[in-house]
Amino acid sequence: MKMKTTYPLSIILALSFTILSFGKHNNSNTRENISLNKSYLNNNSDTKVDSEVLTDFFKRYSDLKKYQNEVVSLYKTRSYGPIWFEDDKINEFGKTLYDKLNDTYEEGLIFELPYKYEIDQIFKKGSSDKPSKADSDMLLTSAYIIYMNRVYVGLDAETAKKTGWLLPKKEISYDTLLDSLMTQPTLLEKNDELLFSQYYKLQDALKKYREIEKAGVWKPIVAESPYKDLRPDANTPTIGQVRTRLFILGDLDHDSKSNFYDRELMDGVMKYKLRNGFKPNYILSEDHIKEMNIPLKDKINTLMVNMERCRWISPKILKDKEYIIVNIPSFELVYVKNGKPELTSKVFVGSAVTKTTIFNGNIDKIVFSPYWTVPQSIVDNELKMKMAADPNYLAEKNMEMVNGQVRQKPGPNNSLGLVKFIFPNPEDIYMHDTPAKSLFDFERRTFSHGCINVNKAKELAIAMLKDYPEWTTEKINTAMEGKTETTFKLPNKVPIYITYFTSWVHDSGEVSFYQDVYEKDTELNNFLFPVDGVASN
Numbered sequence: 001m002k003m004k005t006t007y008p009l010s011i012i013l014a015l016s017f018t019i020l021s022f023g024k025h026n027n028s029n030t031r032e033n034i035s036l037n038k039s040y041l042n043n044n045s046d047t048k049v050d051s052e053v054l055t056d057f058f059k060r061y062s063d064l065k066k067y068q069n070e071v072v073s074l075y076k077t078r079s080y081g082p083i084w085f086e087d088d089k090i091n092e093f094g095k096t097l098y099d100k101l102n103d104t105y106e107e108g109l110i111f112e113l114p115y116k117y118e119i120d121q122i123f124k125k126g127s128s129d130k131p132s133k134a135d136s137d138m139l140l141t142s143a144y145i146i147y148m149n150r151v152y153v154g155l156d157a158e159t160a161k162k163t164g165w166l167l168p169k170k171e172i173s174y175d176t177l178l179d180s181l182m183t184q185p186t187l188l189e190k191n192d193e194l195l196f197s198q199y200y201k202l203q204d205a206l207k208k209y210r211e212i213e214k215a216g217v218w219k220p221i222v223a224e225s226p227y228k229d230l231r232p233d234a235n236t237p238t239i240g241q242v243r244t245r246l247f248i249l250g251d252l253d254h255d256s257k258s259n260f261y262d263r264e265l266m267d268g269v270m271k272y273k274l275r276n277g278f279k280p281n282y283i284l285s286e287d288h289i290k291e292m293n294i295p296l297k298d299k300i301n302t303l304m305v306n307m308e309r310c311r312w313i314s315p316k317i318l319k320d321k322e323y324i325i326v327n328i329p330s331f332e333l334v335y336v337k338n339g340k341p342e343l344t345s346k347v348f349v350g351s352a353v354t355k356t357t358i359f360n361g362n363i364d365k366i367v368f369s370p371y372w373t374v375p376q377s378i379v380d381n382e383l384k385m386k387m388a389a390d391p392n393y394l395a396e397k398n399m400e401m402v403n404g405q406v407r408q409k410p411g412p413n414n415s416l417g418l419v420k421f422i423f424p425n426p427e428d429i430y431m432h433d434t435p436a437k438s439l440f441d442f443e444r445r446t447f448s449h450g451c452i453n454v455n456k457a458k459e460l461a462i463a464m465l466k467d468y469p470e471w472t473t474e475k476i477n478t479a480m481e482g483k484t485e486t487t488f489k490l491p492n493k494v495p496i497y498i499t500y501f502t503s504w505v506h507d508s509g510e511v512s513f514y515q516d517v518y519e520k521d522t523e524l525n526n527f528l529f530p531v532d533g534v535a536s537n
Contacts, residue, residue, distance in 0.1 A: 049134055050080050057138045063114040064142045070174055071141050077175055084140045085133060090122070094140055096185040098123050100151075101143055107151050108206055108304035110529060119143055148174055152194050154311030155527060163523045166359035167497065170314035192315055199310035201505035206303045208511075209296060217248055218296045223289050230284040234261040242284065245292050246272055250510075275510045277330050279443050291513075302513060305524050306503045313499075322464075323495040324363070326431075326452055328356055329502045329514035331445040333431075333454060335463055343463045345456035348434075348445035355518050356450050358500050361423035362493035363431075366461055368479035368486040369410035370420045370432070374399070378449065379406050411482040418480040419457050423496050431496075433457035446517055452498070464494060 049057075054075065058068045074083065084094040101113060113119070121127045122136045131139060154160075157169045172194060181187055190200055212218060221241040230239060240259040247255035252268040266282050273280055278288065317323060322337040328349050335343040350356035374383065383406060386393050394400060399408045408414050417433020427450065434453040439445060447453070454460060458480060465471035471488070479486045500520050504512045516522065 048080065048082065049075055049138060053134060054138065057135065061115060061135075061139070061142070067142050067145045070145045071138065074141055074145075074175060074178065082133075082137045083178070084137050088133075090136075090140075091182075093182050093185045093188075095123075096188055097140065097144055097147065100188055101147055104147075104150070106203070106207070108203065108307040109150055111150060113143065113146065115139060144178065145174055148172065148177060152177075152311060154308050159527055160312055163520055163527070164355070164358055164518070165309070165312065165500070166357060167313065167499065168360065169312045170316075194315065196310040196313040196315050197318065198501075198505065199307055201509075202303050202307045202310065202503065204509075205503070205505050205511045206300065206307070209300050209303060212248060213296045213300065219244075220293050221245060221289055223286070227286045227289070229286075230261060232261050232266055232282050235259055238289070239265065242289075242292065243268070251275075275506070275512045277332070277443070277512065277514050279441070294513075299513065301525060301529070302503050302521060305521050305528065306501050308524065308528060309499075309501060313497075317495065317497060320495055323497065326496070326498045327504070327514075328358070328498065328500050329517055330504065330512065333452070333460075335460060337463070343456060343460055345454050345460060346440045346445070347431075347455065348439055348442075348447045348453045349517075350448050350450040351446045352518065354449045356448070356452060356498065357425075357427045357429055358498055358520075359425065359427070360495065360497045361425045363421050363423045363464075363496055364490055364493045365422040366464065366488050366490065367420045367422060368461075368476070368488075369418055369482045370414065370416050370485055371410060372408040372414055372416045374406040374408065375428075375449065376405075410485055414482070417453075417457055418482055419461050421454075421457075421460070421496075429498075431457075444515060444517065464490075467492075 051072070054068070054072055058065045058071075064071075075081075084090055098119070101119070104111065104113075118131050118135075119139055121130045122139065124130075130136070152172055153170070160169055177194070192200075219241075221238065223238045224236060230236070230242070237259055239261050240257060243252065243258065243265055244255050246252045246265070246268040249272065251271045252264065256264070258265075261282075269282055269284060270280060272278075273288075276291070318339075320336075322335070322342075324333060324335050326333045326347060326349075331347050331349065333343075333345045333347050334341050335345075383393075390396070394406065397408065398411050398413060399406055408416075410418075412418065413435050415434070417435055420430055420432035422430050429451050431452040431454050434457075436447075436453075437455065439447050439453070440455045458476070462473060462476055465476065465488075468488075468491075500518070502514050502516050502521050504514070506512065
């Protein structure tokens with residue numbers, strides 16, 4: 001028979017004091033803004049929440065209060081039951097979400113997740129500092145809202161507008177999305193229903209450029225001074241550096257290290273120029289070398305900035321039967337029909353003073369041999385002095401005064417060319433032909449007063465009218481003779497999206513970087529990556 005061990009009262013009191021002291025020391029390490037309460041201390045408490053529990057939670061986790069409405073809504077639709085616990089354990093989607101929260105860098109994001117320490121403890125085996133199950137569930141629900149908002153929605157509409165983006169921002173249902181993700185967590189890896197497909201292509205490009213950065217092979221190209229344009233058959237160390245750069249970027253399959261501008265380099269230069277929107281020739285000017293010398297960090301930031309823009313666009317536009325996308329930085333228009341590009345054309349857009357607006361509309365009319373009613377601002381600032389100096393100025397320019405307004409008659413020299421495409425909008429912007437075809441040869445095409453001038457305007461009209469048998473090519477040619485204005489109202493309006501992407505990844509995988517002609521990247525960069533290096537959540 002074992003004897004019962006007895007201890008002196010002094011030892012028992014000493015042990016009790018030690019335990020109490022340890023508890024006090026442990027609690028002192030808890031974040032100051034999370035006050036101690038019954039639910040926080042009881043790690044085995046029920047995960048059931050109610051309005052009172054939620055109110056208390058957001059008092060203690062005050063940095064999450066801005067997400068309170070969305071969190072409460074999720075619990076309300078689920079009868080206030082736990083979202084992240086099944087059989088007393090974190091469910092599969094909860095684990096997937098946590099992995100994604102730790103990998104926001106791959107999403108091109110830099111931000112601090114509130115209460116990251118507490119969330120880490122939920123998944124840390126053996127942690128003695130775990131929040132209660134109720135708190136854990138509400139923390140993960142808040143983290144879910146934050147992650148979905150940052151990755152799938154991006155900056156709020158008002159902030160986007162400050163960067164000049166007037167295209168409608170998409171909206172998502174956190175509730176509906178949660179249901180689908182719970183049953184299929186892999187949708188968190190790729191979801192073309194929620195993110196514009198270009199987003200994932202830019203994400204792949206981001207990985208590629210970060211790998212180049214990590215390899216440390218991006219060295220500045222040092223050119224001779226004074227600089228002379230580099231042409232085929234040139235032999236200079238600068239050629240060797242250009243060759244290495246094009247190899248790193250994938251425009252050359254291998255790097256021969258040769259300083260001679262040979263056929264192989266010509267092909268690489270042409271590939272580089274075409275994908276970046278430069279004039280397709282073999283001449284390398286000083287501006288091209290400067291573009292090649294843009295720091296890799298800036299290229300990476302450009303990719304991240306354009307991933308943000310992809311968050312704003314609804315993927316549903318890709319499901320339209322037909323639509324037109326104009327990208328200002330690439331000076332390009334693409335007409336898509338039945339999911340395939342039907343026509344691509346060069347465009348020129350507004351100058352830095354009269355910027356083309358970033359917005360969307362619906363083309364409802366095509367006008368052949370149009371009149372051009374000259375905006376009053378142009379009359380006041382440009383024409384009045386010319387009219388005063390030359391009484392015959394209007395007649396010489398095929399113009400006339402009608403009801404106090406100056407308008408230019410139809411004809412081959414009309415500033416709108418021989419066809420225009422109308423999509424009603426407050427900015428009074430439209431697309432049109434132009435007699436100034438030589439302007440399309442420039443690399444930086446910012447010449448208009450805000451409207452979009454289309455190089456292949458006639459071809460676009462023909463493509464858009466293919467579904468209307470009465471509009472034969474012969475009839476279109478007759479309508480474009482410049483004699484009489486003819487308007488055709490489209491029975492089916494065609495959506496048009498005027499966008500601003502300074503980087504774009506093509507289906508081939510080629511990455512393009514375009515000029516930030518309106519300095520929109522700079523504005524957006526300041527919102528995404530403030531001086532302190534961390535964007536607010």
